[in-house]
Amino acid sequence: xxxxxxxxxxxxxxxxxxxxxxKIDQENKSIxxxxxxxxxxxxxxxxxxxxxxxxxxxxxxxxxxxxxxxCMVMWCGEQGVRFYAQGMGExxxxxxxxxxxxxxxxxxxxxxxxxxxxxxRFKESLPENLTxxxxxxxxxxxVREAYAKAxxxxxxxxxxxxxxxxxxxxxxxxxxxLSAANSCLYGICHAAIxxxxxxxxxxxxxTGKQLSFVYDIADLxxxxxxxxxxxxxxxxxxxxxxxxxxxxCRDMFREIRLLERIADDIETVLALNGLDGVHxxxxxxxxxxxxxxxxxxxxxEGGVNYGDFEEGEGNGGHAS
Numbered sequence: 001x002x003x004x005x006x007x008x009x010x011x012x013x014x015x016x017x018x019x020x021x022x023k024i025d026q027e028n029k030s031i032x033x034x035x036x037x038x039x040x041x042x043x044x045x046x047x048x049x050x051x052x053x054x055x056x057x058x059x060x061x062x063x064x065x066x067x068x069x070x071c072m073v074m075w076c077g078e079q080g081v082r083f084y085a086q087g088m089g090e091x092x093x094x095x096x097x098x099x100x101x102x103x104x105x106x107x108x109x110x111x112x113x114x115x116x117x118x119x120x121r122f123k124e125s126l127p128e129n130l131t132x133x134x135x136x137x138x139x140x141x142x143v144r145e146a147y148a149k150a151x152x153x154x155x156x157x158x159x160x161x162x163x164x165x166x167x168x169x170x171x172x173x174x175x176x177x178l179s180a181a182n183s184c185l186y187g188i189c190h191a192a193i194x195x196x197x198x199x200x201x202x203x204x205x206x207t208g209k210q211l212s213f214v215y216d217i218a219d220l221x222x223x224x225x226x227x228x229x230x231x232x233x234x235x236x237x238x239x240x241x242x243x244x245x246x247x248x249c250r251d252m253f254r255e256i257r258l259l260e261r262i263a264d265d266i267e268t269v270l271a272l273n274g275l276d277g278v279h280x281x282x283x284x285x286x287x288x289x290x291x292x293x294x295x296x297x298x299x300x301e302g303g304v305n306y307g308d309f310e311e312g313e314g315n316g317g318h319a320s
Contacts, residue, residue, distance in 0.1 A: 016187055016253075017042065018246055020053030020078070026061035030069075045069045048259060049191035051076050063087070072191040076183070083186070083211065086194065096197040096270075100213075103270060104202045113204045117269055120220055146223040150231035158231075173241050177230035180242040182218070184249040185226050189217045192262040220265055225252060 022035040033040045044050070044066050052058065052075050066073055066087070073087035103109045111132070118135045119126055122142065126135065151158035156174050171179070193200050193213060203212025205219070229252060233244045253259070 016049035016051055016184065016191070016250070017047060018051040018053060018076075018184075018187075019056060021055035024052075024056065024058040024062045026059060026065045029065060031062045031065055044071045047071045048195070049074060049187055051187055054078050070195070072194060074187060074190065076187070083190075086190070094197070097199050097202075100198050100202050100270060104204060110204055113269060116271075117205055117216060117220070120265065120268070121223070143223065146227050150228050153228075154231040154235040156231050156234045173237075174230055174234040177233045177241050177245050178226060180245040181226035181229045181233075181249055182222065184246055184253075185218045185221060186211065186214050188253060188258060189262060190214045192259055193217065193266070196263060196266065198266065217262060217266065217269075221258065221261075225249070225256075225258070 019033055019035075022033050024031055024033050026032075027041055030044050031042050033042055042050075047069075049072050050066060052073065054077065058073075063073065075084040075086070077084065103113055115132065115135065118132075118139055121139060126138070130138075147158050147161075150156070158174065159172070161178070162171065162175055190200055190211065198213065200214050201210045201212055203209070203214075203216045206212040206215040209215070226249075229245060229248045233241050233248060236244060
């Protein structure tokens with residue numbers, strides 16, 4: 001994975017920026033945010049993810065500037081709690097997506113990935129003879145202990161995870177803080193997954209959602225990040241807790257170099273060293289035609305002439 005030219009960009013980026021009730025336009029080769037308090041220039045070359053909340057409008061030129069700088073754009077609900085849509089990531093290479101789909105579609109390989117994901121959540125090594133059900137039982141204990149520890153350290157009462165998206169204000173402060181913190185974590189994982197050329201929908205533990213793989217990867221970090229962040233924010237008071245959570249998340253994600261860890265951890269999870277298949281570096285030329293599949297030759301270059309066909313005729317190729 002070290003040969004992906006966008007990886008240094010991903011690893012060295014700032015984490016994310018959430019905005020709402022503002023207008024965004026292009027300024028020089030970057031963007032500027034306009035709201036009631038004035039204008040704020042944003043260096044999108046060092047930004048990984050821009051989250052657009054309610055009441056935002058953005059110009060075509062600003063979107064183009066963000067795309068040229070490899071910054072993903074996500075349209076989301078208030079406080080970033082709901083996900084609506086995303087822009088396209090940087091990579092045009094499908095090798096990693098195809099490998100992800102292959103691992104997902106083979107039950108034995110998928111089980112290996114699932115077991116590896118669970119084991120990565122524990123600081124200590126787990127016995128090799130544990131079943132998946134036994135590991136999930138240990139995971140439940142680990143998470144409950146993390147909630148209890150955060151509650152004891154901050155003095156914030158904990159009565160269990162409970163919130164409704166359609167009744168946001170009815171939840172207690174710590175549950176709202178957890179939802180806001182998890183939303184920030186999902187956004188960062190989402191941006192990293194798409195930037196590296198994977199599908200957010202092809203999950204291994206989670207399944208059936210457009211963000212299944214996002215949830216898989218985010219679960220590696222919740223006990224370390226979002227749980228203590230949420231309790232810390234709740235201990236400071238309930239006024240403006242969602243904004244407080246976003247600020248703490250931003251600072252912690254940068255401090256622990258979360259983007260760099262996500263890139264390494266995905267490589268570990270999917271065991272991506274030595275990818276199989278034909279490698280075509282579409283990232284160097286976005287207009288480079290893709291290959292076509294043949295039952296005898298495997299993947300061949302698009303536009304190859306077979307038999308009596310003219311080049312690009314009847315073979316699914318991309319003759320220019």
